Amino acid sequence: MSPRRLDAPYGQLIDRDSPVEFEFDGELIRGYRGDSVVSALLGEDRWLISRSFKYHRPRGPLSLAGHDANTLVQTPRAPNQLAEDLDAQDQEIVSGQNFLGSLRADRYALLDRLGRFLPVGFYYRAFFKPRGIWRYWEAFIRKTAGLGVANLRVKPRYSDKQYLFCDVAVVGAGPAGISAALTAAAGGAEVLLIDENPYTGGALTYHRFGLEDVTREHMLAQLRSSLAAAANIRVLSGATCNAWFSDHYLPVFQGERLLKVRANTCILATGSSEQPVVFRNNDVPGIVLCSALERLLLHHGVCPEGPAVVLAGNDDAYLTALTAIDAGLTLAAVVDMRPATDNPALAAALAERGVTCYFNATVYEAHEDASGLRLGSVDVYNIETAGQVGALTARIECQLLAMSAGLMPAYQLACHGGAKLEYVDEKAAFALTQLPEGMLLAGGVNSIHTLEAVCADGRNAGRQALRALSRPADDDEAVECALRVNHPWPIFKHPRGREFVDFDEDLQVKDIINSARLGYRDIQLVKRYSTVGMGPSQGRHSALTTARLIAQATDRTVSETGVTTARPPVKPEPLGLLAGRRFHPVRKTPLDSRHRALGAHMIPAGSWRRPAFYGKPSQRTACIAAEAQAVRTGVGIIDVSTLGGIDLRGPDAAEFLNRIYTYGFLKQPVGKTRYAVLTSEQGVVVDDGVAARLADEHFYVTATTTGVDRVYRDMLRWNAQWRLSVDIAQVTSAYSAVNVAGPRSRDVLESAGCDLDLSAEAFPYLACREACVGGIPVRIMRVGFVGELGYELHVPSLMAQSLWDRLLSAGAAFDIKPFGVETQRLLRLEKGHIIVGQDTDGMSHPGEVGLEWAISRKKPFFVGRRSVEILMAQPLKRQLVGFSLSVHAPQPKEGHLVIRSGDIVGNVTSCEVSATLNQIVGLAYVHPDDALPGCDITIRTDDAVCVQATVVALPFYDPQNERQAL
Amino acid sequence: MPLGLLKYGRGDDYPYERQPDLPGPTELKDHYDVVIIGGGGHGVATAYYLAKHHGITNVAVLEKAYLGGGNTARNTAVIRSNYLTPEGVRFYSASVKLFEGLANEFDFNIMYSQRGQLTLAHTDATVRAFRQRAEVNRHFGGRTELIDRKSIAELVPCLNLDPAELPVLAGLWHKDGATARHDAVAWGYARGATQRGVELHQLTEVTGINQAAGRVTGVTTNRGTVGCHTVIQAVAGHSAILARKAGFELPLVAYPLQAMVTLPVKPFLNPLVSSSALHCYVQQTGRGEIVIGGGSDPYPLYSSRASLPLKESLIASAVDMFPFLSEMRLLRQWAGITDMTTDYSPIMGVSPLENYYLDAGWGTWGFKATPICGQTMAQLVASGGQVPELIQPFALERFDRFQQVNEMGATAASH
Incomplete structure (x- = not known):
């Protein structure tokens, strides 16, 4: 059967010349380019999309805007995707989820029958007696919970990130947003206009704003052409602004890219969320929001099977009815929960078209058709008082019910910024207050609903944004909107329940009331106890009803009750896009290629890679033994470039070191090194190194490989306080170093052309010199971490390879052997040297680790001194x-x-x-x-x-x- | 189906036979024997044990917002005892033992789920530290061991053993590691306490601590002044602020801690998995959501706002560990305020103000200590200030005496 679609102007989004197909639940579904998976399915009259979370009830679309969780489906790659957000053209296989057996015949649907034994929070009441039994129940409950199935074999797709900056970010490209953007841009601001839909125009593309649908298309065309003509507006379509973070930092998801927008001012024109009516079986596939029916007709050209019923809580629903009739849908009745329409002409217009209107009436119960999977009929009852019904007025056969209980501001982004959602009980109207600085509202989110007022409100927001940017702007227009959009009590409790408040979590009226009755009176406790609003739609369709029910149950107003906090994100967002491309920086010393050529086994050391030893991992012990042997009896060479290097210059360099490190440095002679231990203010040993005094006002200090960044940062922090005359530079990467160690090391240096007198008298232990080795300038320190005669040569990194090559070729005559960090660990252990971080922990003070000698008792201060003294006195x-x-x-x-x-x-x-x-x-x-x-x-x-x-x-x-x- | 549920089939109204879990609001009395400031898990647990073990029921728990709405609600419900110091291991092991029996003690299912906790080591240094933790744990009867890559792959087949250029070298496998429904723990304690006569006052904010001659005499609240003999402060992230009202300083710095969950999927991950190098932990709740959390934000802040950079980096790490998570959808992100001590251990016991007791410095390790904390704090109060041996190492004065209990290495990113 080919999809039955309406001709233009219906079906704006689809391309009738480009048919597409995909498989859903094992059957071939045909649609058109521009269709979502849902619209294609509805085009083939398939309304069963998924199964619900708890009772496994059949579910179809509710909002058709990707704002509810009824259409979560599974693709081979990913679970839990909103079918409205999936382009039909991109799909091959799609299936429903959360069922046992098949989507049509879900064996877990038995849970729906058992529902009365499973009251709200039932899992707190059972499954734990006798002690230990819970673990078995848990396994079963876990399996029935969850929704889709994660594909554990998928690899992340490519996705990237981009930063954008603008004067004004406008979220929502409906009439309010476009008006705001045009006004701000006309005043000279750089504007970013962001909309989650692939088109601009918002409700103008599907909703008629009056009895005669004449202005809509004209206005849409006009706004779009103005947008196209505006030079300083960038439009981001198909882009979801999913959160508001401090200082107008907006994550916007567009395709496979995360845009991170930093705006000066932020205008929210996010519109409203249409609210469902709460009655028995209000979740049967075929029951949708009024706006969903309008989208289906206008966007996708799908005219569903009738007859249909419209359940109205406001005048807007009559406009939907008119749109449906114009499109050729058979309308069986309009059921209005109010005594009369606000605009009498609307009721008259429907009467003219022969549609029965029931006033002061509601759908009290819906019935499935014979399949049990689709709406078959609805029972209309008279309303006696708020929420109470009288007698059955009529049973109406219908396959479709469009309902509107009212419009709630799309408050999420505002609430991320700390705004409060107020509700005026008498008027059943909302207001968002306490907006953060620089956040403005326009249109539906500001509870403005008539088209003229919406546009004026948008222009005003644009003007206010200009003023915030210190740009001139006209005075604000007067904006008035007397339209009453919210029915005060669209909730009809049924003795047999199944009047769903929260479709995501399968919560009925009694579940909410019972939560309060059990003592969970605070709206946050209701949320936590019943899980209302914790599902994928984050309470978009349940928050208001919940607040109303709790207010009634606890004798408070809705304002006093409040709604639960809206937390980021607005809509579920893919983790892959948040992760983005991964960069894992690895640092290599200039000698890295030399090590690999020599067959080194490389291991991580912080972000560096260092040779552990040279040879195969399988021969680790032998390799280390041979390398150690070479150092002890001949000569070895090790790359120690990863050691931190810090250069300190200035008249106060010695004074600075004297305050930072535990030892005394004021009297350190030029040409000498000293062991430098760093303690924290808690008196714990946190780093060590060697300080070489190269000149009166110049020290070169080493630090541990993984500690140097912290040491350098701390040095800068301390000197910001002390304001000594010293320049501190981290030169870890600028310098490379090798240690030539072993009894023949002097021979190697001499043979390599070192221009120093290397004799013990001229260059004794712990001395340092600046010299040249074969023309290469080096800083040489006679230090002995491994316990042999040794020279540590620090060299500008560019010359490290030349130095290494020169030393290795000069050393060949002495059988020089490169050794790795694991060999070094063994050698230093034999020599009894500690490694800070390995032989010390978060509590080690100098007295515990044998470093008393490295503490100067004479000087008045060093970092940690007070603590060290107290600790060492204990x-x-x-x-x-x-x-x-x-x-x-x-x-x-x-x-x-x-x-x-x-x-x-x-x-x-x-x-x-x-x-x-x-x-x-x-x-x-x-x-x-x-x-x-x-x-x-x-x-x-x-x-x-x-x-x-x-x-x-x-x-x-x-x-x-x-x-x-x- | 358990028989216990059959009674609910009789009709809409439940409970029929019992009082509500939590009583409705009442007026504040003029005087209580004990005022507990903070209606989180710790506060109500202390009240519960005061009433149950010591018969002290003239107790008011004052909560500025709602029951268990602070860090009790925001933490990611990791229960474990694989700490590093003997003091820490003894304390948290006692807590794990109590957790195991809580549901039956409360007659309220806290959904205690012993899944085991796996922490990954990516460096030699971490392997050394993990071996020590495993040894210390075993010494005190805990079930913890150092396991190799092969065993890790068997435990968590979907884990990427070579994430982010940081190959997994070994893992610390803590079989006692568990999770529970965090809210239910607070509710169970509150229910048990109020049933024994304790008063829980929500929306009651303490604005001042009243004292005379060096001892506490009462508290001032937004609902009036209340006299009392003893005060316990158990206010987590706001501990330092409240202590200042009582007239002394606590060595605490508040950092935001963030976490997030995905949409639920069918179960695929049993243990709680965390990486020491990626500063990220991942677990699947009973509902099927994947919870992702990690280290605190790098700056002090008294705000529970969520941020984008931390979300990006945490999720990047989670995707490194479990690449297929890239196709999952994030549902919700939130933050709590953690009160960090320099040694990553709590502050419990007496304070400079007489009869004013401290339960603070809970950083990222508060939830798992709830039962033992309540029990020992109740003992402390009931005995008139005799500090139970188990919590003596956590005294405030340890900072002056340089006797810290350093758990830094055993806390970062595994909570």
Whole structure:
């Protein structure tokens, strides 16, 4: 069967020359380019789209604007997509979701029958007796909950992000938004006009604003041509502004792109959300909002099967009725919940067209047709008092019901900005108040509904925006709108329930009332207890009814009750677009290619990659042993470029270091290095490095690879307070460094053409020099982290490769061997050097880790001094010591605990097998009473195997420090 | 179907046979034995144990907004005890034990769901720290172990083990890790407390703390002045502000903490999964929503506004961990205010003001401590100020004495 569509002017959005097709629920669906999945389905008279969350009731479209959750469908890639938002042309396979069996025959629909045993919050009342049973019930309940099925195999699609800036962002391109944009642009502002629909014009494209539908098309054409002519308006169509964040920061989703808009002023012209009437079975497929019927006719040219009934709470619904009749839909009746129309001409016009109007009446119950999946008839009852009905007036056979209980401002974006939604009970009218600075409202969201007034309100917003931008603007026009759009009580409780307040969560009138009756009186507690408004449509169609019901149940007004907070986003938004493209920066030292050529096994060190050792991971132990051997007996070389580098220059450089680090630096001679320990204000050791004094007013300080950014930041922060005369620059990337270590390291440097006298007398341990190696300028420090004669050469990064190549070729004669960071860890452990961050934790103070010697007691101040003194005056609670045990014992791992009399007293921080010492050696925190060399400690290793280790004086290797001072 | 539900089939009106969960509003009395400021989980839990264990029922819980509407409502309901320090592990383990029996104790299902919590290590340093946490946990009887990539892949097959250039090296698998319906915990306590005579006053804001001769005498509220013998403050994010009204400072800094959920999908993720390096955690609720959360915002702020940059970075991390999440839809985003201490442990016990007790500094770890916190605070009050051993390490004076309980490494991003 080919889709039956109306001719133009109906079907503005579809291209009748471009048929498209896709599969829905196993059947081929045909539609046209421009159709959404829903409109194509409705074009084939298929109204069953999905199953509801709790009772698995059949559901069809409600708003046709992508604003409700009744049309959530599944595609092969993604669950939970609004079928209105899916272009039919882009789809191959679409299916309903949340069913067992098939969409038409969902076996979970049994839950609908059991509904009366499942009152609101039923899961709080059962499933936990006897103790332990819940876990079994939970598994079942989890399966029936949830909606679609995530496809765990999909990979993220490409999506990107763009920043946009404008003077005025106008959200909503209906008559109000366009008028606002035109006015602001005419006054010289740069305007961004954002609309979620693929067209401009908003309600002008489908809604008639008066009995005679004459001005609509003319006005639409006029506004669109003015828009096209305006130079400084950029229109973003098909773009959803999904939130308002502080300072007018707007995330706008357009296609596969997230636009991040920063606006000076923000005009919300987001219109209103039409509200459903609450009666029994108001969720049966075929029951839609009036605006949905209008969209279906005008946008998609689909004229549904009749007969139809219109259920009116305002005059607007009569306009829908007229539109439907004009389009050829058979209208069985208009049922008006009011005693009369506000505009008598409307009732007369329908009477003229032979349509029966029932006044003071409502649809009290809807019935499914024989299939059980589509509207078959409605029962019309007289209304006696608010919410109470009298006798059955008529049963009307119909396949379609269009309803309108009123218009609620599309308040979401305003509420993201902290605005409050007020409700005037007597007039059943809304007002948004307490708007953030620079946010303006226009049109429906401002509770203005007649076309002339909407446009004038838009122009006024444009003018106000201009004034906010300090641009001249005309005086505001007077805006009046006397139209009453909201019925005060469109809620009809039925003894058998199923009058849905919240379609997303399958909540009926009694569920809301019972929540309050149980004591959950606050609207927020009602929300949390009943889950009203927590579904995908975020309460767009349930908030007002809930507020009314709670107000009535707790003897308050709707204003006092309030509505629940609207939180971002406005509509569900794809995570992929928020994530965007991923950038994972990795830092490589200038020697990276050299390491890889040498077969290094690279590991992460912060954002850097460093060689762990050179060789295959499978031969890790052998590689590390060979590298260590080379350093201990010959010479090795390691890339230490990742070490942080900070250059400090100025008359106060020494004073600054003296305040930052624990040691004394004022009297440090030029040409000498000093160990620099940094403590936090809590007295905890947080970083260390070496400070080299290159000149009176020039220090070069190293910091740990992962700590340097924090150290540099802290230095800047402190100096912002101290205002010393010192310039601080981070030069980590500007300089690269290698450490040449081992008894033959001096030979290598000499052979490489170092222009210094390298003798121990001329260049002793802990000295620093500026020199040239084969013409390459270097800063050389004689430091010994690994415990051998060694030289750390710092070189401008551009020359790092030349230096490395030169040292390696000069070193070839001495069998120089590159070594990695894991080998270095072993070597420094043998030498008893701690690594800050590995052998210290968030509580380690200098006294615990053997750094008392690095604290200057003479100077008046350093960062953390007060805390360090207090901590070091207290009895030690633990102490970091060296321990050793036989190579044949189970090797303790870092993180294993030290146990004393059954209690935890400390933990292992470093532990390696030392081939040099033929022992397992390590560092551990132990009880202070066990800290003396010779004490036995118990370490609990894997599988709770306890081993005894012996505390050993540090360093393990070369206790007399002879080798590094050669 | 459980038989307990059959009675509801009789008609619309329920409950028939019992009083409401929460009584309606009443007038404030002139005097109470105990005033608890803050009607969140901690406040009502303390009231509950005061009434149940100690027979102290002349108690008013004063809440400026509505029951459990602060961080009790905003947290992502992670329950765990895999901390680093013995003090922390002992305390949170006691809490987990209490959680396990709460539903039956309340006769109200808090939907306690022991799914296990998996934290991913991407660096050597984290592996070392995790091993230590596993060891400390096991020492105190917790079920925690360090597991390798293969075991991780078996536990969570849909997890990307090589996210963001940061290969997963190992995981800390905490079998006791659980979640529960956070609101139900507050409601269960409030219900049990009010049934025993405790008064819960919502929309009642404390604006001043009245004192004489160094001890508290009452509170001033937007509904008038109330006298009392003892006050407990349990106001989470606003702890420092309230303490200032009582005349002393707390070493707390307030940071916003954000979280978000997606639309619900059918269950695919059982454990609670977090990454130490990506600062992101992901879990699936009983309703099927995916909850995504992470570290606090990097600046202090007394505002529960949500922000775009944090949403982008958190979701990017979540998509790194579970690439298919890119096709899921985000439903809601929110924020709470966390009161952070320097050592990531709470402040509990006595204050400089006599008879004025502190329950503060709960940062991102408040929900999981609700039961044990209520129980120990009630003991503290009932004993007239004898601090129970379990919470002695968390005294305010530890900051002056330099005896902090450092949980920083065991808290970031796993909550």
